[in-house]
Ligand code: HEM
């Protein structure tokens with residue numbers, strides 16, 4: 001553990017209220033992602049965290065990193081402003097987002113039902129009708145400020161409807177919301193603080209008044225009325241203070257986030273015209289386009305936590321009481337997590353792993369409502385105004401750390417070209433709204449096979465290009481893609497064995513530019529005991545075919561710095577190693593490749609590798625008497641390995657990995673990385689799990705949960721739409737009712753007494769103790 005120098009120079013200058021951060025937060029802190037991912041900002045008196053994994057680790061542990069400061073004023077205000085707030089009896093307190101455990105989880109679970117997919121589906125016709133009506137109002141004008149004329153008001157109307165607030169004075173609420181944002185996340189000048197305090201005080205009183213009116217009609221629809229009804233059952237969980245605070249915070253949580261989210265999304269797509277046109281032509285891309293926009297240009301730029309004990313983030317020691325600003329928008333652009341993060345790729349298969357909705361126990365409860373709204377906006381706009389373009393304008397933002405979206409978004413078009421003047425059919429909805437995270441069908445990449453050659457006996461070397469001509473993301477060595485074996489239902493992962501293009505230095509430009517790859521290469525061995533995938537590729541894939549591909553993704557990443565690499569490949573395990581070795585050679589890092597196989601004729605790329613890598617390559621071919629003695633190899637490497645001078649990367653059969661594991665047992669953590677031929681499927685270890693049957697009592701169906709699948713995966717495979725946020729037992733979303741059978745609880749959501757009651761379980765991680773369990777589904 002290191003203790004960072006408390007103040008360093010770019011950190012000194014860090015100003016989240018300045019134009020640099022407002023215009024593009026991830027670009028503004030790019031230096032930090034590269035060289036100082038956790039730093040202290042003296043201007044803010046916060047620790048700032050900018051890398052994906054560090055931010056996720058903080059979100060994951062809400063005991064060490066309390067959310068209590070999430071709604072605290074980031075800028076302390078003057079006594080005069082505080083007095084103004086006090087004169088309104090302002091008492092914003094804990095809601096959900098800033099509540100600690102165990103109170104938070106009890107409350108969250110008591111209030112979750114209205115966010116279920118089937119409840120949310122009721123709001124869809126209302127959202128669609130609103131969007132249509134607002135577009136009708138300006139479609140013949142040829143010019144509109146989408147923020148003022150639509151994006152601000154519709155999410156506000158939807159938020160009020162969802163919360164159960166009578167349709168009220170919207171301009172007043174807009175003024176209040178902005179004041180709340182500035183008060184909580186902004187840096188108002190002293191003279192502005194008093195006006196802001198009056199608006200926030202009025203907002204507080206307004207929220208109290210609405211709540212009183214709701215209490216008179218507790219059976220009306222709405223999430224707040226649901227809370228009022230739950231208060232009768234659980235008065236200690238759903239308190240008065242909660243209801244009043246949530247009445248105010250809920251309007252902002254449900255409204256501004258989504259209004260900014262759609263404004264950022266449309267801006268991003270129009271700035272990337274060819275992507276906009278792609279989405280116009282193929283509306284099935286919309287659910288994942290929403291996710292990619294939230295990743296690339298989300299409406300929550302940063303979120304806050306405070307440490308409850310001395311701890312460490314990214315190797316930096318933090319004291320108890322350290323305030324932390326997690327720049328989640330920067331995590332979303334972290335090259336360690338997302339391949340080619342600057343590319344807007346609406347087919348990115350892990351776009352939904354962005355941090356814009358937070359993560360873990362507090363992950364946004366309203367995310368599926370927001371997704372639904374954003375999809376409907378995009379569907380209507382891409383269908384009715386595909387020819388619209390951004391007007392020339394400067395974009396301005398309300399200066400604050402967290403809520404981010406342009407104040408205006410001017411677009412223009414020629415009304416004579418409005419498609420509905422020619423064809424009224426464009427007014428019909430073209431795709432179904434997807435409630436929840438996009439599925440595999442929403443982010444597949446059609447790729448055309450342009451070359452199929454034999455790389456060795458029984459090994460096909462296949463080259464793929466983008467079928468619709470759109471850019472392919474560049475990839476890092478060790479990446480793989482998923483290939484769908486047509487309608488066989490089989491999906492297989494294959495490492496990319498080619499190299500992405502090298503960076504080039506354009507004349508007169510100091511920053512090297514990395515061209516995007518034109519093609520992806522994979523090599524597929526026909527397995528003796530094929531489970532269908534490799535046979536299918538060998539028997540059915542021909543030049544000219546179009547394959548459905550997902551990715552690239554990388555779970556087998558090279559470190560940022562290494563003195564010397566030792567690459568070990570067994571058989572077809574050469575595929576990721578080929579890309580890694582090419583990278584090491586290009587970067588000038590010392591390396592050696594040990595390539596193990598039975599017969600040279602069956603070893604893919606062996607001749608090319610010899611030409612490309614010369615003496616760096618050692619071929620251990622048992623058929624030629626060159627059987628690899630891995631014990632000997634590891635003994636030779638052991639001194640340097642133990643000293644941390646080597647990085648060992650290996651891919652191959654289990655026996656080879658076992659030998660390397662034994663030989664490197666005393667090497668420092670992180671210096672030995674293996675890729676297995678078969679995936680371990682999440683955190684489950686099939687070696688220690690057992691298979692069990694789940695009986696779904698309401699539908700009289702039996703399902704088998706195999707050792708390498710979770711209950712959640714099995715239920716979803718069987719078509720049950722079980723919502724799931726964290727998939728790690730942290731958030732309580734995937735709860736299912738248990739009627740019979742003992743549960744092996746592995747979550748951190750249920751209390752001891754709830755576990756003992758045995759009537760519910762978290763399907764993402766918990767399993768059956770015995771061989772059968774009965775669920776009320
Ligand atoms: C929490 C973002 C829309 C209700 C959060 C958090 C973030 C967030 C960053 C904190 C997460 C954490 O601490 O891990 C967003 C964004 C939205 C959006 C970017 C739109 C694009 C909505 C909507 C609603 C909503 C439409 C309500 C209808 C909530 C609630 C929480 C929350 C209730 C607190 C959850 C808890 O602490 O257990 N949201 N949100 N949000 N959001 Fe959203």
Ligand code: FES
Pocket residue numbers: 723724725726727728729730731732733734735747749762763764765
């Ligand atoms: Fe979060 Fe299961 S507890 S998805």
